[in-house]
Amino acid sequence: MLDGQVAAVSGAGSGIGRAIALRLAAEGADVVLAGRSAGPMEQVAEQIRTAGRRALVVAMDLKDPASVDAAAQAAVGEFGRVDVLVNNSGIGGPSAPLVEMPLEEWEDTLRVNVTGTMLACRAFLPGMIARGSGSVVVIGSVTGKRPLVNRTPYAASKMALVGLVRTLAWELGSSGVRVNLVSPGGVEGPRIAWVLEQQAASRGISVEQARAEFAGGAALQRLVDADDVAHAVAFLASDRAAGITGEDLNVSAGLVMY
Structure with missing residues (x-):
């Protein structure tokens, strides 16, 4: 359970992010909902408040480092700390053969999915490191492990997150902060x-x-249902997974088993 903890979830207004935010709140966490679309996130925040937990909506654009830093500062300003960071935001990128891929679309996909994750970790982690505890969960994809025709930038970005998570887990291990990846299959x-x-x-x-x-x-x-992913994230975020870091957990209905 996550009683009394504070969780920040990016892209929390819809889909997987919405399911994760609601699941973490159901397990006792107060939730920071971060992203570009305030309207949908406000609706999720209201559901969380109705259920008896606190919720804060903050603007965050993963392509703008200052925006990411400001979101982290706002979260700490409201709640005093962040115990759990869920890097859920990402984009699907273009669908085209690589030889026809516009460079700007390739770079935009990696900028959001990879660099955006790095920026969020860099902004939210200092407090966890100082306290000697915390959990980071990154949402990857089984496409980081198997081909998806005409989706090279998306596949490359999701594979990059595997390396990011494993290396960051080593960097933070001595500080007591855990870092894990969840790789969903096709989510309804x-x-x-x-x-x-x-x-x-x-x-x-x-x-x-x-x-x-x-x-x-x-x-x-x-x-896969979004709630399947949310339950896995809640497990990795909690003390039930206290001995787990650097892992890549598939939630794919058995589409991928490696």
Whole structure:
């Protein structure tokens, strides 16, 4: 459980981020919701407050270092500390063969998904290090381990997060701060719907066929629900995972087992 702890979740207004924020609050945490779209995050914050926990919405643009630093300062100013950081924000990037990939779209994907994660860690970690405790959970993807046609910048960015997490776990181990990665498979929602549409178009098959093939490749024969990911994040954030750091936990319905 996370009773009395403070968790910061980026991209908490929808999808996986929303599910994570609500799950952490259900386990007793007060929650900082950080991202660019205040409206959806305010709705999530209201749900958290109704459930009896505190919530703060802060603006944060992962492409703007000053914005990330300001979000961390606002969180500490409101709650006094942050015990858990969940780096959930990211973008899907373009869908095109690499030889046709505009450089700016490649760089934008890595800037948000990789550099943005680094900036958030750099901004939120000093307090955890000073207290000698804390948990960082980064949301990766099984696409960091297996091919996804025409999505090289996304795949490269998610693979980069594996190296970031493992190395940061070593750097912070002596300080008592743990760092772990969660790699979801296809999560029900608008993003996987877009991916399947792109895959269907590139292969000349129907979206229904693409979805059936994708789900059929998983041992559980299904996609993943956002709540599946949220439960895994809550576990890694809590003392139940006190002996776990540097790990990459698949939540993929058995699509990936490595």
